[in-house]
Amino acid sequence: MSDYLTTIGLEVHAQVRTASKMFDACSTDYAGGAPNQCISVVSLGLPGALPVINQRAIELAALTGLAINCTVQLHSVFARKSYIYPDLPKGYQISQYDQPICTDGWITIEGDDGQPRRIGIERLHIEEDTGRLVHYPDGTSLIDYNRSGMPLMEIVSKPDIASPEEAKRYFQKLRQILMWIGVNSGNMEEGALRCDANVSVRPASQQAFGTKVEIKNMNSFRAVERALVYEVERQIDVLESGGSITQETRGWNEAQGITVGQRSKEFAHDYRYFAEPDLPPLIFEPAWVEARQAELPELPDVRCARFIADYALSQQDADLLTTDRAVADYFETAVDAARAIQGTPKDVANWILGEGFRLLNDSNEESTNLGTRMPVAHLINVMDLLAQGKITRTVAKQVFEASFQNGQPPDQIVAEQGLTQISDTDALATLAREVIANNPKAVDEYRRGKKTAIQFLVGQIMKATRGQANPQTARTVLEAELDTDA
Known part of the structure; x- marks a missing residue:
């Protein structure tokens, strides 16, 4: 393996959280509903239906570009990407090609050597999502067009990723940022966030990149890593045996743990891109971009560094507390409240990362639910009872869990259950x-x-x-x- 170099680029497709679809007023609230309910003449591609640009989707795409250090282009255009497939009723997809909305960005991840590593981002363009094919055991396939026309961002990395492990960390970091700024739900099971990978290997002595293979059907971080590990090993085996790599698209088979050839890789000219005649170009004033910049919250890396500097937290604790914006907000609110009882930031962090995360994990809940299940006032109440010596640490953990489960104030739980510390x-x-x-x-x-x-x-x-x-x-x-x- 050390005799070969791996080169990976990821294409991440992220649905944009808007109330209506990309090019019409149809609702995006289709999750969990019956098939083909959130549809319109535009999303079905019916003759004579004309698209209208969703302004908020454009604003959120620009916001995302700024969050990942891209340049927002003051002039960009939509293009038709033509191909025939059942999930694309018009026979073409409205996308962007040579003039995308955002270009030349980067995010920082932890490299394989443990040091910060910058991964370049080639472009972010906005497009409409396709429908969804549902396959049945008898060989029948049906189409659900609820997803058709959803606003979608495609974020294309540069070929800067050097291993499957780095690819997973890049995808995780990108998901964190998208959820942090509120543009994407991060739900991979429902298809709100999807990832394709381009991977090639070459002898360490060779300067030119190897022949790349595209991998699809990866719907989790683990799948991305496993698929890339397998594909890297497969390509090396082919080269070691004297063969050559075919440029193709392969699908990840999760059950078998292998990639399977699907079709020869398409080139840009296969899609016959041309400017979308039914939509105007996107032309922005610098002040418009500045307004989007002003919308950006403090981003996770910056907040993590501040937590270390302001609250004397360890890198590990700060990383965990800034995994999710809701948790970071909860922590800072609790730190402010804890000052009244002489509680330290470290005390607050220990309760959140210890009992809080344990109980969320046990109940299979997202970390965003922490503030609902354990309001800050209840956390401070537990800390105060412990600090005053009214309960022991063991009892404090029991009271925290009881309050988390039933919503009662901790002091009420202590009184009703007779849990006051025995010092007599x-x-x-x-x-x-x-x-x-x-x-x-x-x-x-x-x-x-x-x-x-x-x-x-x-x-x-x-x-x-x-x-x-x-x-x-x-x-x-x-x-x-x-x-x-x-």
């Missing part, structure tokens, strides 16, 4: 004597100098009180009882 020395002394009597082996080990045995005995008190005993007070009482008995 007389009550703990009674428990300590019982623990000493029931655990003679641990007592003997303690008296023979094995001081760690006290931790076991404290644990028995904590167990007996369901975590409510003050652990430090319990230890002090235990040591006093042990010394008295000795």
Whole structure:
């Protein structure tokens, strides 16, 4: 493998979150609905139907371009991309070709060497999505045109990606940015975000790129990585055996873990691109681009760096807290609220990344639900009860989970369930004597100098009180009882 160099470029197709489709007023709210309900004369390509540009889709495409460091072109045009396929009722797709809306961008990922690595972006163009073919076991295929005409961005990277692992990280980073700025749902299962890859290999001594192969049908990050790993190995095996690579399109078969040849690769002239005669060019004033720039929020990399600088968080914690914008907002709101109880940013981060993420994962929920399931006020309430010594850390975790599950305020849960911390020395002394009597082996080990045995005995008190005993007070009482008995 080290004798060969891998070159990868990704083409990411991202639906734009707008209320209506790209070229007509038809609703985009088709998810989960019956087939062929969100359709119109334009999306079905009926004779005489004329397209009208969705202004918000154009604004969001420009916003995306700026978020990935592209230049927004002041003049761009739509083009017809002609091909015949059942999911394309007009016989052509309205897209862009040699004058796209955004060009020459980049995003930064972690390279295979652990260092920041810049991946160039060739272009971002906007187009209409196609319909969806549904295949049945009996060989029948039906067409759902609900998706037809959805506003779609195609983001094409430069061939700067050097491995399948980097390709996965690039796709993950791009998805994070698209969701962060609110232009895409990130839902790959529903086809809102899709990815094709172009991959080639060449001997390390060769300067020219190898023959590229396009891979389709990858609907997850894992699929992208697995498909590329397989395809790189396949191409190397072909070259090692004296063969040559055919430029073609191959599909990823998830079940078998292989790529399968589908058709010879098309070239641009096969699509017979020409300017779309039914739409005007897109002509922007610099002030319009500046207005889009003003819409951009603080982006994840910038916010991550600020979290490290302002809140003294580790790189790992800051990365996790900025994976999703809703979580980052939740964290900062909680940090502000925690100042009133002398809570630190690290305390807040620990609760979010520990109990918060654990419970979201257990319930198979998105991180965006954290603020709904555990309002900031409830998190601060738990932290305050713990800081005041009213509950132990063990109980605090139990209360956090209960509040997450049922929505009750933590102090109400503590009161109703009688979870207040036990610090009464007389009550703990009674428990300590019982623990000493029931655990003679641990007592003997303690008296023979094995001081760690006290931790076991404290644990028995904590167990007996369901975590409510003050652990430090319990230890002090235990040591006093042990010394008295000795």
